Amino acid sequence: MARWKPTAALRSTVKERKPIDKKPSNAERSALFARREAAKVLRSTLQGDARRRAVGSIKSLVYSPSVRNKKATFALVCQTLKHLSIIKDVLEEANVLSAKWKKHQELMYIIAYDLLFGQEVSLSGDAEKYLMLKKDALQSALSRILRRKGVKTVEDLLGLDKKSEVRKPRYVRVNTLKIDAEYAKSELRQQYSVQEDDMVPDLLILPPGADLHNHPLVKNGSIFLQGRASSMAAVALGPKPGWKVIDACSAPGNKTVHLAALMKGKGKIIACELNKDRVKRLQDNVKLAGAINVKVKHGDFLNLDPKDPSYSKVRAILLDPSCSGSGTAFDRLDHLLPSHSAEGTSDHVDVKRLQKLAGFQKKALEHALSFPSVERIVYSTCSIHQTENEDVVNSVLHFASSLGFQLATAFPQWPRRGLPTFDGSEHLLRTDPTIDKEGFFISLFVREGLAQNEEHQIRRNSHSRARKPLNIFVAKMLKVSRHHRFKLSCNRANAASSRGI
Incomplete structure (x- = not known):
């Protein structure tokens, strides 16, 4: 008997097929x-x-x-x-x-x-x-x-943690190295309501949650997403176009390029950063902003020698050193980090860490005060802790005074001042995490004597330069007059001789 064989059609229906990997969508x-x-x-x-x-x-x-x-x-x-x-x-x-x-x-x-x-x-x-x-x-x-x-x-x-739901306005700083505030407002108003900040020039306020990260003005460096308090630090320093300035701990560079804009791209900013990865971010931000007067220095600010002639003309220093970040913890989403969870509550304070940070902050501030030609220094932190703020400033006051520095009042119209822990704390500036949606601290040191002497020298030099052309003219006239008198006397002598006198 012949064996039965399935037809081709039947074989195709019973044939075991290999699974076919579906292409991902x-x-x-x-x-x-x-x-x-x-x-x-x-x-x-x-x-x-x-x-x-x-x-x-x-x-x-x-x-x-x-x-x-x-x-x-x-x-x-x-x-x-x-x-x-x-x-x-x-x-x-x-x-x-x-x-x-x-x-x-x-x-x-x-x-x-x-x-x-x-x-x-x-x-x-x-x-x-x-x-x-x-x-x-x-x-x-x-x-x-x-x-x-x-x-x-x-x-x-x-x-x-319900505190993570706190919402604050979106602040946008206009980079005046590229565009002006009016143009920025006209562009942003196509999508959002826009207001001008009454404290910081060229700072705009947009609604909470405004997502601008892919906006063309952000991507080409015409505007920077920067908080109000952070923007106040560079304005408090007040560098003039043409000055030489040090940004001591500069990455990621928002304050650095803000300084460049305030200086209208003139003068020189030495931007120091120790961390290699953060140096790359700093360089990218400087390039994005078009801040051609910024020189990025990969190194420790504490290693700069104040006696080095290359720093002899530094007139201002912005010092915003490493800190606990307690004032902007929720804005940075720090409440999501394991270290925050391990602390149990957001009110927990790591005292040893704060003391270590304060030790470095004091050392950095004393170093900044040591530069011989510096007239203005801003020391700022994004911390709410007295240890990193008032205590650091108070610890250097005697040293600062010996060099001619005094505390000055940054933003006198600002209502929230330093904690009353020492005489003069009213010059200090604080922002409140609840009211202002971030905690920040700013102190301003000014060496009035040096500044006044230099301004006087500038005016005197300017006055001297103004008089110089007149002095040259008078000298020439006197020289001509002497030559004329000598020639006249010679002519008289010759005339007398010819007459036999």
Whole structure:
């Protein structure tokens, strides 16, 4: 009997087909790329927080030119940080990460957030596929943690800080090296309501939440997203066009390029920055602003020799050193960082860290005071702590006075002054985190004697230069007169001789 053979059509229906990998959609590719970008930002953020020396805030890292999908990346980083302690507990409880994937832990944190709390993760990525296979184990681990903590939902476990919801206006500083305020207002008013700030020239106020990071004026450096208090520091220093100025701790460079604009691009600004990564950001901002009078110096301000002839004509120094950042913590989203969570509450103060910071701040301020030709120094911080503000200023007052410096009042019309911890604290300026939506501190030292002597010398030199042409003319006339008299006497002598006298 002949064996039965299936027809070709039947064979095609029963033939086992190999699975075909479906090409990821544009949305899936975009999500995949955003998770990788978010992982890089998260790595920099966590490393900086662990060292207590961040390269930049979460916002500045996300909105750097290297990040393309800014909106999705920002959302992923913030949400992952909010849930980070839970994500770490879940991954540890489930014990699903092999040694290979532990090397990419920031990416695994991002994917785990999407898998457990966010959108469904697409399978277009090896890391995504790996964690998707472990999804049941992760969800079981999360359920056990909730039961152990005695809560029913993740929201109960999070206990998110409501202060993070504080909203403040979007401040925009016009870069007058490129455009004027009127042009900026006309462009921005096409999308937003715009007001002028009554304290800082060329500073505009837009509604809270105005997203300008992709606006053409931001991308070409015509405007900078800079807070009001931060913008007040350069204005308080008041450098004149043609001056030589030092920005002692300058990265990321917002205050540096503000100084350049106030100086109308004339004179010279030496912008010091010690951190290599921050130097790159500083250079990018200087180039973007078109601040041609800025020279970036990769080095420690404390290593500059005040007696070096190259600094003999420095007339102003802006010193905005490393500080606790307590005044702008919520604006920088510091409440999302592990160090903040570990402290328990936002009111916790790391006294040892503050004392260490204050020691460096005092040393830097004394160094700034030591430059022989300096007339004006601004010492500012984005801190709310007396230790970093009034105490630092008070500790150098005797030394400053011995060099001819006195405290001057920056922005006399500003209502909030320094804490009354010593005589003269009314000259200091503070902004309030509640009222002004950020905490900032500004002090201004002025060496009046030197400034007056130099102005007097300038006026005297100017007067001398004005008289010089007249003096030359008089000298020439006297010379001509003497020559004329000599010639006249000779003629008389010759005439007398001819007559036989």
